[in-house]
Amino acid sequence: MKDHFTMDAPQPRLLDEMKQGVIGTPMDRPDGPQKVSGTAGYAADHTTENMVHGVLVRATITRGRVRQIDKSSVEAIDGVIDVITDARMIRNPAQGMAGSAPVQPGDAVHYHGQPIAVVVAETFEAARDAAQRLAVHYETEEAAVTPETSTDVETGEPETAGDFEAAWSGSEVTVDKTYTTGAHAAAAMEPHAAIAEWKDGAVTLRSALQMVRFNKKELADTLGIDPSNVRILAPFIGGGFGSKLGLGPEAAAAAIAAEKLGRPVRVVMTRQNVFDTVLRRSETSQRVRFGATKAGKITAIAHDDRVSNIDGEGFAEPVTQASQFLYGADGLSFTQTLARIATTPAGSVRAPGEAVGMLAFEAALDELAEKLGIDPVQLRLDNLPETHPMDGRPYSARRLADCLKDGAERFGWADRGAPGSRREGDWQIGMGVASAARANMLIKSSSRVRLTGNRAIVETDMTDIGTGTYAILAQIAAEALGLDPSHVEVRLGDSDLPGASGSGGSFGANSAGSATFLAAKKIRARIAEALGCAEDSLTLQNGLARGDNREAALTDLVTEEFLEEATVKAGKTSESHFSSGFGAHFAEVAVHEWTGEVRVRRMLGVMSMGRILNEKTARSQAIGGMIWGIGSALTEEMQSDPRDGHVVTRDLANYHVPAHADVPGQMQVVFLEERDDYANPIQTKGIGELGISGAGGAILNAIAHATGRRVYDYPATPDRVLAALDA
Amino acid sequence: MKTTLTVNAREYDVDNDPRRTLLDTLRDDLGLPGTKKGCDHGQCGACTVLLNGERVNSCLCLTAMHDGDEITTIEGIGSPDKLSALQEAFVKHDGYQCGYCTPGQIMSATAMLKEISDGAPSYVSDDLQTASLSDAEMAERMSGNLCRCSAYPLIREAIAMASEVKK
Structure with a gap:
């Protein structure tokens, strides 16, 4: 029996009233023992007897056409089975929630590194060798590979509120700065991988994918078959961060090759393929303007950006997303420019928008504070708007002021001192702050819950990319049904199960969690009926049902399976109220005055992110995000050759994700108690991206505080820090 | 061959x-x-x-x-129903998220604990004769194991806890 629920009004906080007491607790992940013993099965782990190996061949021109692929160049290699090109192959991974095939370029080459063929061999070694040796003849065309040289540049209409120009010209104190950020790679530890196998006209694909409901349609559309003939399995995914939202070229290649050869085919991207072809975060150029009165009231805000993408992709990094609702002003204006370039396509990487927009925005605000002679925490507190500055909607739940105050207290902000005043030998020490914000969403999701006796099963095609879905769905069902969480089995990542939001945009727990809660609630109603009590007087705890002076064990009451499915979707509350996670990041850094090296010494994130479903996994997500902030502030930058656009930093030795030694032991996270009644039926907010949103800004502001100098091009690598110190 | x-x-x-x-x-x-x-x-x-x-x-x-x-x-090292002390500590301290780097982190930490007990110094050791299991030592010695989910502080908490258990 299905139940479609639309979030049109705040719902009672039932999870607070239920008696099992497992919601919010720091429960260990149920999938933990598998992960630590190497028995969790990721896409590439599922080898079968008859399986053969595919390796993608990449284009080595910027733009043009494949004139000829000379198969004879590799035929002599022992074990090579075939070199496959196919009009259905895809240029790059699908954008998140596309639900249809990405660009299928045929013999056209759109960027350097584009997959143009797959070599299949009996062994991985033979396939790799052949993929590298394959002779390919091209016709080449000219194409711009940098935003600066692009001739296809489009500037959108400004998004405005009030009269920015009037407010700006009337401002007593102004900051007008331009910042750049480098392109970023998600660089999940598991390279994109797929194993495809056909049987009776239907394909089963094991692949590392975040959004199975959409990926199923993407594969069907790519292959030109009915979605009913596609099954996708993704029970374990080795990190996503947006890079596995959409079906990838390796999956299309595996499916096409497996169909042609009549054998299971595994295609795993090399790490270099991942950098070449998986959607990157666009580099940005950002001009930020703040106008204020001398007393510190912000009057004017403008944040204009330029990003890039390849032709045919609808995505543009939403740089100013958080800038539009953090602070109030008399006039606000936001304009985006998109340059089309022939390079690795751009798409969602963890917290698209905030991750880079807040680096610049929060740094400019810090500069305004300095100019005004007002403490940066105080300036933020003094300029929090009553309602959404762009559209006047009330905030659903916002404890940003509490986060700033609580964080300042905990971090020892009062002892910060003047810029450039603290020193330990050659190291200059500083503290920085930034706000955190990441808009919150509810996406249509379905989930099925089955109860027999005191054992339950949750089934949905939702994924767990490391976020803790297995844990929180078990906790939600256990709380609602009065069970020990170990009595709840959670089955995920199978497209045959009810379709959920998938993992992306920090909406997975909100969406799949709400659907699971609503399905369990339907089962509660059936238990109440079986017990003979009113639903609202039913208490479920430790396998016992009580209500209206009746009591029964679930093992006696539910002897035949109760099965319920529920679907949740966003409704009127998303229009009447604006929901976002909020927080405050604090960082202490040491800057070496002769080498420009920056060491992060400690960080604190105080966050209000709605109901916390699992304190342990939530903390991990928040810490992980903050460490991404370290990367975006200090080390991460994808660099491309300005002549042909090829990615130069195409491995993990050249693209610098933070390592153990970059990360201090003191990474503290504090969650302030909050319920967001307008967000969804379980009063949660997204967690996965708030940690990164603003974190890098706090680090950059700490550098400025340590040294009295500012870096405007990020990441603030030692050469750039030294240049700022010498300026 | x-x-x-x-x-x-x-x-x-x-x-x-x-x-x-x-x-x-x-x-x-x-x-x-x-x-x-x-x-x-x-x-x-x-x-x-x-x-x-x-x-x-x-x-x-x-x-x-x-x-x-x-x-x-x-x-x-251990199976789901018979985990080593280090594996158990990773579960308890959430020393992972996606789990993909985890086997490597655990193997590396297993060897690192032995290296420290054998007295092998590292770049950050204050004393070349007696290596300690400080957070700085662990951060230095575990830096060959990347974790993009960035569970680093929790991985080191887990290793520290497991080494306590061993003692």
Whole structure:
């Protein structure tokens, strides 16, 4: 029996009233023992007897056409089975929630590194060798590979509120700065991988994918078959961060090759393929303007950006997303420019928008504070708007002021001192702050819950990319049904199960969690009926049902399976109220005055992110995000050759994700108690991206505080820090 | 190339392409996919195993070069219902998220704890004679194991806890 629920009004906080007491607790992940013993099965782990190996061949021109692929160049290699090109192959991974095939370029080459063929061999070694040796003849065309040289540049209409120009010209104190950020790679530890196998006209694909409901349609559309003939399995995914939202070229290649050869085919991207072809975060150029009165009231805000993408992709990094609702002003204006370039396509990487927009925005605000002679925490507190500055909607739940105050207290902000005043030998020490914000969403999701006796099963095609879905769905069902969480089995990542939001945009727990809660609630109603009590007087705890002076064990009451499915979707509350996670990041850094090296010494994130479903996994997500902030502030930058656009930093030795030694032991996270009644039926907010949103800004502001100098091009690598110190 | 390996105390005879890495042999030939491939270039540490008791990146080892060697993989450390102290500590401290780098982190930490107890110093050791298990030492010694989910502080908490348990 299905139940479609639309979030049109705040719902009672039932999870607070239920008696099992497992919601919010720091429960260990149920999938933990598998992960630590190497028995969790990721896409590439599922080898079968008859399986053969595919390796993608990449284009080595910027733009043009494949004139000829000379198969004879590799035929002599022992074990090579075939070199496959196919009009259905895809240029790059699908954008998140596309639900249809990405660009299928045929013999056209759109960027350097584009997959143009797959070599299949009996062994991985033979396939790799052949993929590298394959002779390919091209016709080449000219194409711009940098935003600066692009001739296809489009500037959108400004998004405005009030009269920015009037407010700006009337401002007593102004900051007008331009910042750049480098392109970023998600660089999940598991390279994109797929194993495809056909049987009776239907394909089963094991692949590392975040959004199975959409990926199923993407594969069907790519292959030109009915979605009913596609099954996708993704029970374990080795990190996503947006890079596995959409079906990838390796999956299309595996499916096409497996169909042609009549054998299971595994295609795993090399790490270099991942950098070449998986959607990157666009580099940005950002001009930020703040106008204020001398007393510190912000009057004017403008944040204009330029990003890039390849032709045919609808995505543009939403740089100013958080800038539009953090602070109030008399006039606000936001304009985006998109340059089309022939390079690795751009798409969602963890917290698209905030991750880079807040680096610049929060740094400019810090500069305004300095100019005004007002403490940066105080300036933020003094300029929090009553309602959404762009559209006047009330905030659903916002404890940003509490986060700033609580964080300042905990971090020892009062002892910060003047810029450039603290020193330990050659190291200059500083503290920085930034706000955190990441808009919150509810996406249509379905989930099925089955109860027999005191054992339950949750089934949905939702994924767990490391976020803790297995844990929180078990906790939600256990709380609602009065069970020990170990009595709840959670089955995920199978497209045959009810379709959920998938993992992306920090909406997975909100969406799949709400659907699971609503399905369990339907089962509660059936238990109440079986017990003979009113639903609202039913208490479920430790396998016992009580209500209206009746009591029964679930093992006696539910002897035949109760099965319920529920679907949740966003409704009127998303229009009447604006929901976002909020927080405050604090960082202490040491800057070496002769080498420009920056060491992060400690960080604190105080966050209000709605109901916390699992304190342990939530903390991990928040810490992980903050460490991404370290990367975006200090080390991460994808660099491309300005002549042909090829990615130069195409491995993990050249693209610098933070390592153990970059990360201090003191990474503290504090969650302030909050319920967001307008967000969804379980009063949660997204967690996965708030940690990164603003974190890098706090680090950059700490550098400025340590040294009295500012870096405007990020990441603030030692050469750039030294240049700022010498300026 | 015919090679005899002892993996997790069991002997295997393999006949591999001379280009095959130990990593691919373990994963694809011996049915031990717990060891992960993250970069295939010795840059991420996901493939860390013990080779005659010392940690190595198995993606940088050619199987043919290891005739007669003893290898321990994550499967040889513990199973879901019989975890090692370190594995249990990773679960308790949430020293992972996606879990992909985890086998490598645990293998690396297993060897690192031994290196410290053997007194091997590192770049950050204050004293070359007595190595300690400070957070700085762990951060330095574990830096060959990347974790993009960035569970780093929790991984080090887990290692510290496991070493306490051992004492």
